[in-house]
Amino acid sequence: MFNRLTPFNVTALAFGYAFLYLPIVILVIFSFNESRLVTVWAGFSTKWYVSLFDNTKIMDGAWTTLRIAFISSTLALVFGTLAGLALARFTQFRGRTLFSGMVAAPLVMPEVITGLSMLLLFVALDWTRGIGTITIAHTTFAMAYVAVVVQSRLVTFDRSIEEAALDLGATPAKTFFVITLPIIAPALVAGWLLSFTLSLDDLVIASFTSGPGATTLPMEIYSMVRLGVTPEINAVSTILVGIVTVGVLIASVLQKRAALQRIADERLAQASE
Amino acid sequence: MNTGKRPVAAYVDRQASTPPGGRLESVHRAMMAYRVYRWFALIGDKFGISGQTLVIAIPFIWLLLFFLAPFLIVLKISFAEPLTAIPPYSQLWQWDGETLAIHLNLYNYIFLGEDDLYWRAYLSSIRIAGISALLTLLVGYPLAYAMARAPASWRPTLVMLVILPFWTSFLIRVYAWIGILKPEGLLNLLLSWLGLIDQPLTILNTNTAVYIGIVYSYLPFMVLPLYANLEKMDLSLLEAAADLGCRPIKAFWLVTVPLSVPGIIGGLLLVFIPAVGEFVIPDLLGGSETLMIGKTLWSEFFNNRDWPLSSAVTVILLGILLVPIVYFQRQQAKAAERA
Amino acid sequence: MTARATEPTKKKKWAPWSDPEAEPFIRLVDVSKRFGDFLAVDNISLDIYRSEFFALLGPSGCGKTTLLRMLAGFEKPTSGRIEIDGVDMADVPPYERPVNMMFQSYALFPHMTVEQNIAFGLRQDRVPRDEIARRVREMLDLVQLGPLAKRKPHQLSGGQRQRVALARSLVKRPKMLLLDEPLGALDKKLREKTQFELVNIQEETGITFVIVTHDQEEAMTVSCRIAVMNQGRVVQAATPTEVYEFPNSRYVAEFIGDVNIFEGRVTESGADHAVIGAPEADCRFRIDHGISANVEATVWLALRPEKMVIGKTPPEDPTVNCISGVVWDIGYLGNLSIFHVRLDSGKTVTSIRTNRSRETELDITWEDRVYLTWAPGAVAVLMT
DSSP states (O other), rough: OOOOOHHOOOOOHHHHHHHHHHHHHHHHHHBBBBSSSSOOOOOOOOOHHHHHHHOOHHHHHHHHHHHHHHHHHHHHHHHHEEEEEEHHHOOOOOOHHHHHHHHHHHHSSSSSHHHHHHHEEEHHTTOOSSHHHHHHHHHHHHHHHHHHHHHHHHHHHHHHHHHHHHTTTHHHHHHHIIIHOOOHHHHHHHHHHHHHHHHHHOOOOHHHHHOOTTTOHHHHHHHHHHHOHHHHHHHHHHHHHHHHHHHHHHHHHHHHHHHHHHHHHHHHHHTTT | OOOOOTTTTHHHHHSSSSSSTTTOHHHHHHHHHHHHHHHHHHHHHHOOOOOHHHHHHHHHHIIIIIIIIIHHHHHHHHSBBBBBBSSOOSSSEOOOSSOOOEEEOOOOHHHHOOOOHHHHHHHHHHHHHHHHHHHHHHHHHHHHHHHHSTTTHHHHHHHHHHHHHHHHHHHHHHEEEEEEEEHSHHHHHHHTTTSOSSSSOOTTSHHHHHHHHHHHHHEEEEEEHHHHHHHTSSSSSHHHHHTTTTHHHHHIIIIIIIHTTTHHHHHHHHHHHHHOOOOHHHHHHHHHHHHOHHHHHHHHHHHHHOOHHHHHHHHHHHHHHHHHHHHHHHHHHHHHHHH | BBBOOEEEEEEOOGGGGGGGOOOOOOOEEEEEEEEEEEEEEEEEEEEOTTEEEEEEEEEEEHHHHHHHHHHHOOOOOOOOEEEEEEOOTTTOOOOGGEEEEEOOTOOOOOTSSSHHHHHHHHHHOOOHHHHHHHHHHHHHTTTOOOTTTTTOOOGGHHHHHHHHHHHHHHTTOOOOEEESTTTTTTHHHHHHHHHHHHHHHHHHOOOEEEEESSSSHHHHHOOOOEEEEEEEEEEEOOOHHHHHHSSSSSSHHHHOEEOOOOEEEEEEEOOOOOEEEETTTTTEEESSSOOOOOOTOOOEEEEOOOGGGSSOOOOSSSSSEEEEEEEEEEESSEEEOOOHOOOOOOOOEEEEEESOOOOSSSOOTTTTTEEEETTTOOEEEEEE
16 A cells, blocks of 8 residues: 555656756757757757867867776676675685775775875876876775675575585686676676776876876866867767666666566466476 | 476487587687686796786786875875976985984975965865765755656667766766856856846856856766665555655655655765766866866976875875775675675 | 383394494594584584484574585584595595585586586596486486486476486495485475485385485485484484484474373383373373382473373273373364363473264364373383
């Protein structure tokens, strides 16, 4: 009797989602505006997209960002998986408290702090700042997200499946790779995607840790915004939103198909009883 | 369950072609990773390091080097003097072969204490983050509640719709509000078209805009823990309350809200902690009246290039956030244990 | 500490545990396991013989699963020794033990098909491909799952999953199969049928089975011997009949089946008889065998409900064991009727009668005074 759509609930949903989506929808609409003003509609045009592709700074920034995101999310996946595994499986080792603290802290640490401290490390080590240092910084904070995703997946993982593999003669390492890893693969994919978007999105840490010649897309967008609001930014935004939306749609369609398959499988199981 | 013997032929021809263990793509992919691991383990064995040690050591060393060490350096530099040099700060200790001279400069902290700009910035950051967290709760709770009580088949979609904006660029989402809130922006156009105002409201470049920006950007962080909490609530508790004569609204306050306290606390912390150090939102949406420590730190660092002072600002900010961060982590650990 | 004079009479049959010459196949010597402050297994010594079907029975938390996991190698004993077929298992990890386990949750690999699950253990041993294929097919035949070989675990029913788990743990021909509550997830009907299948498979393969269960009927149905466990110790390890009819303690008597227990004091203790006074029952129990307790010693008398005959008239022979009381409550189960009789001392005893004749009303009803009688050998005299 409590799971129903009361007028209050419908209103809450409508307002909530309107609040979340209206700004984005407006942003997308005005990216097709003929006028330079982003608030007055002057007819449909794709000219901002054209000028966008001629903007080499934006295109370079996008390419730099993609490379950083790809490498850092892949590294974060490896380190984060190891960290999540260590936290979920090895309950006692020296420095565990420190370790779990270091894994959890980047999740809530204000970006200015992370960015500043990273920069000072690179200065102290006298490393040339650029794509490499941004990648290291992104790897460090993204691995925390991966670790949390992997850890929570492993905690709910039925340990007896691993024990069964050990019992049947697989060594612990082989068990992890042949049994555990394939089963937690969806969590790993989610962790990688999360790291990838976090890296794509980051302005503050990248600003601190980058050097001359390494300007990421968010940094480029930020300096454009500082100069003034133009439909060109709306166009970049629309493309980014579009990519994410398509990706999420594909993922949810796949998920839906998997769910339907599962239901069919369960019917099959009952039928064969 | 089948009891009678099944005809053997029925499956023999179906499975004759492939031996078991043939097509196992995910396993094969994992086996590739296993080979890489074996190679590492072999090297590890040479130095007497076990696989378990390796699993812990690799991320541990990475985090020590790139997460803990930077904070120690920040702490160190906060006791240095600014110099116009590369790097722009003095060394803390000097060793000339005989004497070790340690030069601890407390001036940065004294300056922070004396110049009320910083204190006001800290307090104002905490206030803005706190108010924003509460506002996010006000907006997020009804949404999370309605999501959790929606038909079960809708819920995955509703959750996905909350997460979706989070996957799109944070910067862009903040930028979108500039066009809405500015004096000639869409909100003012709408309000004057409705005849509610004749003078455009000044919202952009005020604290109000910062509140809106934080609530908007951090809403998913509030809604998701709340939803997770409300969704798993046993609804028979509400039926029991109703059965015992409690009206639905009263049951909401007496049963639902107290049970969702862990979700509320989790959401508040997830919004409050990062919002204290927020830079992008006050920078793009706030005005000159908006004092936030993230912005102060940024300008101290990039505009004034006073690295020791910005390090001291960071140390104190970290000190302020330590309590909520440790508390948050405890909550996480407890939740993980319960699961 | 069984207070009986004669061994239970039985036909000459396979019983290596009562043969002092027989070599135990699995040996636990003074095995203890401590988790922090908690002593899960407390100094257990146990011998299990080749091809035996051995059950570990006890309430949850009694240490039976810990004991099983130590046999599998998932837990290391804090002290003591475990030998399998003469080999000390102390430093043998689970993946090198000649032992396989069937898990309570079945623990099927969700990303592998039925046959891949069954083949997994053989592939770890690098058995040639064609032999793997042959042995997997044998197993699929044994558990009658051939047509489902290409399915994944979530496409199977509970009973089918249970059989895949069984096949997977048998395919390596282990020296010993460990079963952790193997039928716990099945409904009652299926469970009863599967119990007999398990026994058949065990007899066919000749593999030593060690089963953990909290279900006494299951333990009694499938096993050669049962070890009744409590708080980390084995209280009694014996055949199902011995455990039921000749329990060695109040704990075993009460854990297995229903029982009425009276406190008694020995008044006569001879070589071939004994008399024990039980004030609660207002009766002198006459026992037709000697007991190991002296006169004046306190003992407990365990009397199973079905051993008593209920009647409305007192027995004519005054030497017959008899107690009398008033019917307090009746439970009619169709095949049986259960009478709760309140004795004059206030104690309630339970008596079971098989309903041999068809009647719409029982001849004994509430408030009737009844007399319960039993044979002199029906009572178990317990020292603890």
